[in-house]
Amino acid sequence: MILSVASGKGGTGKTTVAVNLAISLALAGNPVLFLDCDVEEPNAHIFLKPSVEEERKVFVKVPAVDESKCDFCGECSKFCAFNAMFVVRPSEKMRGKVLIFNELCHGCGGCMLVCPRNAISERNREVGIVKRGRATVPVAEGVSDANIEIVFGELRLGEPSPVPVVRAVKDALNALKSSSIVVIDAPPGTSCPVVHSVFGSDYCILVSEPTPFGRHDLNLMVDVLRDLKIPFGVVLNRSGVVSTEKSQIHEYCEREDIEILLEIPHERRIAELYAKGMPFVLEMNEWQLKFTEMFEKICERLRHS
Amino acid sequence: MKQIVVLSGKGGTGKTTIAASFAVLASERHRIVVADCDVEASNMHILLKPVRLNERNVFKGSKVAVLDAEKCVNCGACEEVCRFGAISRRGSRRGSRRGMSMGGGGGEVEVRSEPEESEVCEYEIQEIFCEGCGVCVFVCPADALSVAEKDSGEIYVSDVRCGGGGAKTVKMVHASLKAGEEASGKLVSAVRRRASEIALAEKSEIVLIDGPPGVGCPVIASLTGVDLAVLVAEPTKSGVHDLKRVLAVARHFGVNAVVCVNKSDLNAELTAEIERFCAEEGVKMLGCIPYDETVLEAVSACEPVVAFRSESEASVAIKAVWEKIEHILQAGA
Secondary structure, eight states: OEEEEEOSSTTSSHHHHHHHHHHHHHHTTOOEEEEEOOOSSOOHHHHHOOEEEEEEEEEEEEEEEOTTTOOOOOHHHHHOTTOOEEEEOOOSSSOOEEEEOGGGOOOOOHHHHHOTTOOEEEEEEEEEEEEEEEEEEOOSTTSOOEEEEEEEEEEOTTOSOOHHHHHHHHGGGGGOOTTOEEEEEOOSSSSHHHHHHHTTOSEEEEEEOSSHHHHHHHHHHHHHHHHHTOOEEEEEEEETSSHHHHHHHHHHHHHTTOOEEEEEEOOHHHHHHHHTTOOGGGTSTHHHHHHHHHHHHHHHHHHTO | OEEEEEEOSSTTSSHHHHHHHHHHHHHHHSOEEEEEOOOSSOOHHHHSOEEEEEEEEEEOOEEEEEEOTTTOOOOOHHHHHOTTSOEEETTOOTTOHHHHHHSSSTTOOOOOOSOOOTTSOOEEEOTTTOOOOOHHHHHOTTSOEEEEEEOOEEEEEEEEEOTTTTTOEEEEEEEEEOTTOSOHHHHHHHHHHHHHHHHHHTTOSEEEEEOOSSSSHHHHHHHTTOSEEEEEEOSSHHHHHHHHHHHHHHHHTTOOEEEEEESGGGOHHHHHHHHHHHHHHTOEEEEEEOOOHHHHHHHHTTSOHHHHOTTSHHHHHHHHHHHHHHHHHHHHO
């Protein structure tokens, strides 16, 4: 079972929902794998506080030109769809030169294929890091602790594309045990990093907040998920801030036939725990049941679809 | 012309609320252009309401491979060279991570029921994974593939209600990116380019940019070459963590960055930590904006808080922050 948590708008509570859901499931005895795909600003590890057991660098391929073989014909730069290569033809005054703009390169390998003199090879360029660790959640006195396996990535600062790091985080799914429940924390936005994060999930939880911003951006994510044909439901966070807002988002969901799975109230206590990096289900135990019940509800919906 | 971008790293810290308030305050004294560069989840138009749409243009930011099924000879060369998993055999789930994990050996699950016919094209393109590189086109022996531009979104130029109690209008450039598109950085650049053109033509003094969350491509595109980046932090563990990352990116690109803390009284300890961090790093701290329910009411009413209740606690604090920004701009001029 792969569950992703997304939102469109940032700061609606994706990480809060994903982390508290994962902990509640783990405490109920389920094996849980947590993937933090928000590699630009990963936050789940702040709450889960895992011990990191493994670190792996993430590389992309970029071209390397052997200028002793190159005759500066310019085929590579003509082919490159991303303007990542520029060839300076040799002249009387200057030697020829091939300029490579690594940040623009998508690593498609096209330049290598089109080079008539076999002068291009590839080298690795580091764009981020993926960490794997284990978070321990204390259950009760005398009972062994629950574990959550967590994989999270960090995009190297200054790098434009998070997608290779997201892919590397999702590689953890290749060795997945079928009994595991996977919780994916997606990045904000509606573009390709989000699509890569949620792709392949069985169900997506959309976290929204009852504000005009929340409603607007929820609508955008609904379009994305309908395109991808991923079933979804909504968790309403900071519910009840402004009562008219709450009824508007309810009306929207009703009109669009979207289920509201859970409402998390606008409570100072929850906000304070969040600020401190503390998952609120650990302090407000009654919420563990609400999260596992939500999970059951999702399983039920999937069985009937 | 000065360009100011409002960023935060973490989402939901109050970028748009504060940027819209800055727009109101700036437009009282200056000619300004507003650019909403959070093109994936743009919200500025909710607070600064467009009264007239001046321009609406299709944005073609990315390319995608197109397969002519009639010509395809099913050789599979394209699938082999595609680095993005965007070409796969119909019915197989090789492009999908899920398929790989669930299917055991490579995860190829043929679900085709009709008999194999060599004339029928067996391949399909998963548009959401295609980056439009054209490598498949190059290797196809049957000339069955081509690369086409696709519509990635739209760019708008609107007159929006701004300062003077909403009596003044300013030009705002905003955009919408199509769901799941990859060209968000390019669209941000296009929005900024149009905003700069308008600012030059109208002799505007300030281009005010509302940026996206994160530290990746669209953030970099919002940030490069601006005169000042205002980083809106919040006093939470996540907020502090994300502030540090976005500050490092601003510095990486040589942009002068300053910080303000929003909802500062939610956690005094972490606000102090941010202040300490800024002092250590030599980053100017412009001030703290307290948590104020009026902000939520203003958002609900779809108004920038300084226009909604100009004397509320948050409004007073935002005005104080803006005054400091004015000083920085004057000093730099």
